[in-house]
Structures are given as C-alpha cells and as structure tokens.
Amino acid sequence: MTKKVRRIFTLFLTMLFLGLSGCQGAIPVPEASTAEPTEEAAPAPKLASAVETVDENHCLDCHGDKQSLVDTAKPVVEVVSENEGAG
Amino acid sequence: MAPLEPWEKVLVDAEVFPTTAHGEISCLECHKGVQDPDKEIAHTDLVVQPSEDSGANCSECHPVISNMFPDSLHAGQGGYWTVLDARSTPEDHPEIEEMFGNHCQSCHTSCGDCHVSQPKWTGGGFISGHVFEKEPSMTRNCTACHGSRVGNEYLGKHEDLKADVHFRQERMKCNDCHTSHEMHGQTTGCSYCHEEMPESEHAPTNHRYDDDDLQFPTCEACHWDAADGNDEIEMHQSHEENTLSCEVCHSISYASCDSCHVQISEETGNPFFTTEGDYLTFMIGRNPIQSEQKPYEYVTVRHIPVDRNAYDFYGEDLLSNFDALPTWAYSTPHNTQLLTPQAESCNACHGNADLFLTADKVIAEELTANKSVIVEKVPSTVEE
Numbered sequence: 001m002t003k004k005v006r007r008i009f010t011l012f013l014t015m016l017f018l019g020l021s022g023c024q025g026a027i028p029v030p031e032a033s034t035a036e037p038t039e040e041a042a043p044a045p046k047l048a049s050a051v052e053t054v055d056e057n058h059c060l061d062c063h064g065d066k067q068s069l070v071d072t073a074k075p076v077v078e079v080v081s082e083n084e085g086a087g
Numbered sequence: 088m089a090p091l092e093p094w095e096k097v098l099v100d101a102e103v104f105p106t107t108a109h110g111e112i113s114c115l116e117c118h119k120g121v122q123d124p125d126k127e128i129a130h131t132d133l134v135v136q137p138s139e140d141s142g143a144n145c146s147e148c149h150p151v152i153s154n155m156f157p158d159s160l161h162a163g164q165g166g167y168w169t170v171l172d173a174r175s176t177p178e179d180h181p182e183i184e185e186m187f188g189n190h191c192q193s194c195h196t197s198c199g200d201c202h203v204s205q206p207k208w209t210g211g212g213f214i215s216g217h218v219f220e221k222e223p224s225m226t227r228n229c230t231a232c233h234g235s236r237v238g239n240e241y242l243g244k245h246e247d248l249k250a251d252v253h254f255r256q257e258r259m260k261c262n263d264c265h266t267s268h269e270m271h272g273q274t275t276g277c278s279y280c281h282e283e284m285p286e287s288e289h290a291p292t293n294h295r296y297d298d299d300d301l302q303f304p305t306c307e308a309c310h311w312d313a314a315d316g317n318d319e320i321e322m323h324q325s326h327e328e329n330t331l332s333c334e335v336c337h338s339i340s341y342a343s344c345d346s347c348h349v350q351i352s353e354e355t356g357n358p359f360f361t362t363e364g365d366y367l368t369f370m371i372g373r374n375p376i377q378s379e380q381k382p383y384e385y386v387t388v389r390h391i392p393v394d395r396n397a398y399d400f401y402g403e404d405l406l407s408n409f410d411a412l413p414t415w416a417y418s419t420p421h422n423t424q425l426l427t428p429q430a431e432s433c434n435a436c437h438g439n440a441d442l443f444l445t446a447d448k449v450i451a452e453e454l455t456a457n458k459s460v461i462v463e464k465v466p467s468t469v470e471e
Contacts, residue, residue, distance in 0.1 A: 057114070057122075058122055058123060058124045058129055058155075059099055059114040059115075059118075059120070059122070059129065060105070060114070061096055061124070062124075062129075063097070063098065063099040063101075064099050064100075064101025065101070066094055066098055068095060069093075070094045072126050073093045074095055075091055079355075079357070080360070081350050082354075082355065082357060082359035083359045083360050083361070084359075084361040084362070084446075085232070085344075085347075085360075085363065085364075085365055086235045086342070086344055086359055086362055086365035087235055087360065087362070
C-alpha cells in the first residue's frame with residue numbers, strides 16, 4: 001500500500017467513526033435526588049463562609065494586608081505620658 | 088516593651104486566623120460594623136473590644152468562664168475596693184468612685200486583653216495576628232501590666248539581682264502557678280465544671296491575699312515537705328512550722344514605692360499619677376493578716392505607694408481611715424532563690440536589725456498604720 005492510499009484509508013475510517021458517534025443517543029445521567037426533608041433544617045451557623053463569602057469579606061481583605069493598613073491608617077497622634085515615677 | 092506600629096496592631100494573620108475556631112465566626116458577629124470596602128463605612132458602630140461585653144460575645148461558647156469572670160480580680164478589681172473601703176468612709180464614696188473610674192479602672196481586664204491583644208495601656212495590638220491564644224504571653228500580657236514589681240523581680244531585671252529560680256532554672260511561666268481558675272475568678276464549686284468533684288462553694292475573692300478563700304498558689308503546694316520541716320534542710324527543721332513565710336528566707340531585695348498621687352492634667356485633660364520614691368528593700372515584718380491560710384508569724388513586707396493625701400485632687404481627706412491598714416504590706420516577692428544573704432547562717436538573720444521592720448524605719452506619720460507589722464524585738468543571736 002502506498003503512502004497516499006494509507007492516508008485515504010485512515011481518513012475514511014476516521015469519518016466513519018465520527019459519523020457513527022453522532023448517531024449515538026445521549027448518555028443517561030442519573031437524576032439528582034430530590035428527597036423530601038424529613039425534619040426542619042437546622043438554622044445555618046453564623047460562620048464566615050456562610051455570612052461573608054470570600055469575595056465580600058472586606059474586613060479580612062484590608063486587615064489581612066499590611067499595605068492596605070499602612071495606606072488607610074490615620075496619622076499617629078503622639079500622647080506624651082504625664083506620669084512620673086514607677087507605676 | 089516597644090509599642091507596635093499602627094498597622095501591626097490590627098494586622099490579622101489572614102492565613103492562620105480563618106482556619107481557627109474563632110476564624111469561623113463572622114467578623115461582624117463580634118465587632119459589628121458594616122461589610123463595605125470603604126473604611127469609614129465599614130467601621131460604622133464598630134466594637135473594638137467585643138470581650139468587654141463577654142456575656143454577649145463570649146458566653147455562647149464559653150458559658151462557665153463568662154459567668155465567673157465578672158467576679159474575678161482582673162475584671163472587677165475587687166482588691167482595690169477592699170482597701171479603698173477600709174481606708175475611707177461611705178460618705179466619701181462619690182469622690183473615691185470618680186477617682187477610681189479615672190485612674191484605677193484603666194487596669195480592668197477583659198478576655199481579649201489576655202487572649203488576643205496586648206494590654207491597652209501598653210498601646211494594645213494583636214499578639215498573634217488576632218489568633219486567640221489559650222495561654223497568655225508571659226511578657227506581652229502578664230508582665231506588661233505586672234511589670235514594675237513582679238515582672239522585674241521574676242525576670243531578674245534589677246541590676247545585680249538574679250531572676251527567680253523558678254524562671255532561671257525551670258523557665259516556669261506565670262500560669263504554671265497562677266492557674267486559669269485563679270485568673271478567671273472561680274466563684275463556684277469545683278463540681279460546677281468537674282462533675283466528679285464534691286459540691287462546695289467558693290465566695291468571690293475580694294483581694295489577692297483574701298482570708299476567706301483558699302490561698303493559691305502556695306509554695307507549700309509543691310514544696311510540701313519543706314513546709315513542715317520534713318526534708319533534710321536543718322533550717323527548715325529548726326524553725327517551728329508557720330513561724331516564717333518561705334519568702335523570709337528565700338527572697339532577695341524587691342521594690343518598694345512611696346507616695347502616689349493622682350490627678351487630671353489641666354493641660355491635656357488626661358489622668359496621670361506621680362510617685363516619689365522607687366527603691367529596693369528587703370524587710371521582714373510581723374504578719375498583719377495572719378490566718379489559717381497565711382499562718383506565718385513573720386513575712387516579707389514592702390512599702391506600697393499609698394499616701395494619706397493620694398486623692399486630694401478629688402477631695403480633702405478622702406482616706407480618713409488611712410491608718411486602718413499598714414503601708415508596709417504583706418508581700419510575696421517574685422524573686423525566690425535557694426541561697427540568700429539572710430539564710431547564709433543563723434546569725435545572718437538573728438540579731439541583724441537591718442532586715443527587720445523596726446519602728447525607727449517607719450516614718451512618724453505612718454507609725455499607727457503599721458502597728459500590726461512593726462517588729463518590736465529583733466530575734467536575738469544564737470549559738471552556731
């Protein structure tokens with residue numbers, strides 16, 4: 001078999017395989033269980049993950065980042081202690 | 088202790104804190120405020136120190152400690168009131184209460200002052216990036232407040248004076264002796280938490296040397312054989328049980344203070360204090376609070392900074408019962424040593440008037456107040 005014939009044969013087999021695959025029905029997917037709850041669901045805990053998603057925890061975004069804190073810090077007002085002697 | 092940088096005080100360890108139990112709680116749950124990227128809006132109605140209301144913020148998970156803590160000396164500062172009540176009269180209480188609120192109350196402590204942050208008066212700031220530490224830091228929490236006497240003595244910060252042997256050799260920390268029961272103000276019976284224990288009640292402690300409650304910690308709790316002379320130390324055997332507190336033989340010089348006055352600054356409006364003297368002493372006196380719990384006849388005493396006119400800024404003669412308590416107070420120096428100058432030999436102490444608080448060492452205005460402490464006759468020398 002020449003190289004050209006071998007290529008044509010390979011192409012033919014590929015086309016045949018794709019064609020047959022297209023005729024195949026959809027693979028059945030098991031339906032998600034929708035069982036009725038048997039008792040009232042417990043209230044969701046007040047956890048960070050429930051109340052504040054990672055995207056909206058602005059507290060940690062700022063307080064976990066040194067540069068943010070440096071940038072937003074108020075100027076330090078130095079308070080000189082007027083205490084004298086050992087406390 | 089060097090103050091932290093402003094950003095350092097409030098930097099949360101964003102990797103570790105969210106993985107801890109407290110990190111699972113929403114920030115707003117304890118600190119209020121608003122979820123907003125703008126700092127000013129986010130800090131609306133912010134609660135900086137939620138544990139100031141431990142009943143609301145800590146009790147859900149820590150109900151036992153939260154119930155007991157308000158009666159603890161750290162929270163209520165009962166010791167201050169015990170001595171203020173004794174030295175004043177009820178008529179003077181409004182002025183005394185005003186003074187207390189302006190000055191003494193700054194030492195009030197809540198959960199977060201030991202488990203999250205450095206004390207406010209040192210400038211505050213997180214200890215470990217807002218990670219809650221079960222065991223407080225000895226130097227950044229305990230001695231940050233209890234520094235000028237206890238901390239300096241225990242850690243050996245006075246020139247030429249060794250650190251306490253418990254620290255020097257064993258690296259013991261404050262809470263090795265001062266347990267969480269003491270820190271949290273155990274006011275109920277043991278069975279409240281430990282079901283297997285017999286029922287008994289403990290009254291709230293009124294003072295750190297309270298007579299009505301068991302005295303903890305004690306040296307004898309660990310060195311029980313030394314206390315009753317059942318070890319091999321001759322000096323332990325030759326002194327009758329309860330004659331001397333352990334500190335009489337095993338302490339070295341410790342700090343005394345004189346003449347504290349408090350007032351509000353005309354210039355800044357801030358409260359401040361002045362003390363006149365701060366010096367090292369070693370003085371043996373008679374035990375002014377002898378009891379079943381503290382049965383010793385002789386104890387170490389230190390001059391405390393109380394002054395007859397300490398609160399004159401708030402009113403005249405507010406300490407009208409000044410003489411009700413000594414100014415040389417029962418003390419437990421935190422600089423224990425195995426070998427001390429006074430215990431070198433019998434006569435290093437016996438006959439050595441320098442070590443005893445005799446009348447000539449007390450200023451005339453304080454003689455009446457110290458009647459119960461002054462040693463009238465120095466123990467005479469013995470044949471060695």
